[in-house]
Amino acid sequence: MxxxxxxxxxxxxxxxxxxxxxxxxxxxxxxxxxxxxxxxxxxxxxxxxxxxxxxxxxxxxxDPDVSAAVAEAGRTVDLCGVGVTAGEVELAETLAELVPSVEKVLLTSTGSEATFHALRVARAATGRRLVVKFQGCYHGWHDAVSLNVISAPEKVGTHDPISTGILPEVLQATLVLPFNDAEAVRRAFAEHGDDIAAVILEPVPHNVGCLLPEQEFLETLRAECTRAGSVLIFDEVITGFRHHLGGWQAISGITPDLTTMGKAIANGYPVGALGGRADLMELFSSRPGGPAFFAGTYNGQPAVVAAALATLRKLREExxxxxxxxxxxxxxxxxxxxxxxxxxxxxxxxxxxxxxxxxxxxxxxxxxxxxxxxxxxxxxxxxxxxxxxxxxxxxxxxxxxxxxxxxxxxxxxxxxxxxxxxxxxxx
Ligand code: PLP
CATH class of the missing domain: 3.90.1150.10 (Aspartate Aminotransferase, domain 1)
Structure with missing residues (x-):
């Protein structure tokens, strides 16, 4: 064979x-x-x-507790695609309780979907075009952020897509700045502030190993976004729950407008989450009339939600x-x-x-x-x-x-x- x-x-x-x-x-x-x-x-x-x-x-x-919770969910309810389940409510309440920026939260199946929707709602809220990301950060596979992760030396400082098949005008709507460079952030806002919809970052860029953020850098991001009316997004898909139950925002004391989460929430089951300021989250179409379309057949899948609840319980209790x-x-x-x-x-x-x-x-x-x-x-x-x-x-x-x-x-x-x-x- x-x-x-x-x-x-x-x-x-x-x-x-x-x-x-x-x-x-x-x-x-x-x-x-x-x-x-x-x-x-x-x-x-x-x-x-x-x-x-x-x-x-x-x-x-x-993990035996997570596996048991998933098995139990499999005997109770699978996917109905209408309404909400008790598990989804409990998980949303738990995320809102744990993560400082989260007033309201939506579940996705992956981290990429969470960052995609974070950028979409930032553009919906501001009516602006540009997104700022940082060299070395990864935020998933979608076009707006598929650039400048592990770049060759000659590509640093230029647009460096990680994929073919992306429209150049999409890449050009993303500005790439060096991490931990507060001065570069101030310059970008001085030049483009009126057109910056969002700044997205891994608060600790772990997709290139580990670059620890300087506090002044995070403070500058917060101040510039607030002043310019841009949406600050912490992508805590790696740092969330792993480094602290409240993510890097709890460690640094810097509260973003939106937070994306994933990975360690559910110990291996496919979950992502996007949470943050209620006024931004209310723009999503999960609320009737919400102008920013949001959907996903498997969002809040009960076995995945059960895995997340069991994981978070263990992280809190042990x-x-x-x-x-x-x-x-x-x-x-x-x-x-x-x-x-x-x-x-x-x-x-x-x-x-x-x-x-x-x-x-x-x-x-x-x-x-x-x-x-x-x-x-x-x-x-x-x-x-x-x-x-x-x-x-x-x-x-x-x-x-x-x-x-x-x-x-x-x-x-x-x-x-x-x-x-x-x-x-x-x-
Ligand atoms: N954001 C960060 C910081 C990540 O490390 C990843 C995945 O590695 C993603 C987003 C995308 O998450 P997913 O692979 O679940 O789509």
């Missing part, structure tokens, strides 16, 4: 269902089991998983953040020591449960700084980690995550593997 991966390539372009799931150097990866901090493949290989599907399973894979923050710090400190002991220039950074080791010297304030990272070493090191059964995605600048299911023994194993992988990768 043909290997499943081979069959997949016959009928699925590239054999996988999303970009960046096909890993050079790890051929024929067919996943068969995932539980806790580990996954296994059809060849019997087992990996301690720090990739975590780009972020959702903060509790670990197939010491999840305490555990992942402690383990994350242990790993960051341990990796820095490992690389230093080998005389390998490295900057190990991150926040809470997220860690990334760049092979460069600091600082890491802006995307430009990350151009100093030794991409060959970054990828080579992670490929060597695979030989030790440790999975950190072997693609340049990708972050890694600790879950509630990872243990100190897992951290010990990672640090041992790191020493061997780094010295071999250096060659």
């Amino acid at each position: 043909k290997h499943l991966a081979e069959r997949a390539r016959q009928v699925i372009p590239g054999g996988v269902n999303s970009g960046q799931r096909s890993i050079p150097g790890l051929t024929d990866l067919v996943i068969t089991h995932a539980a806790g901090a580990r996954f296994r493949d059809s060849q019997g290989r087992e990996f301690v998983d720090y990739h975590a599907a780009f972020g959702p399973p903060l509790l670990g894979h197939n 010491p999840v953040h305490e555990h992942v923050f402690r383990l994350g710090e242990r790993i960051r400190t341990g990796l820095a020591e490992v690389f230093a002991s080998l005389d390998i220039p490295a900057l190990v950074t991150g926040y809470g449960s997220v860690f990334v080791g760049y092979f460069m010297t600091g600082p890491a304030r802006t995307y430009d700084d990350l151009l100093r990272n030794d991409a060959n070493m970054f990828i080579g090191y992670r490929r060597r980690l695979l030989e030790h059964g440790v999975f950190e995605l072997p693609l340049n600048l990708k972050r890694s995550h600790v879950s509630y299911a990872h243990t100190d023994a897992d951290a010990d194993h990672l640090l041992e593997a790191a020493a061997s992988a780094a010295s071999l990768a250096r060659g």
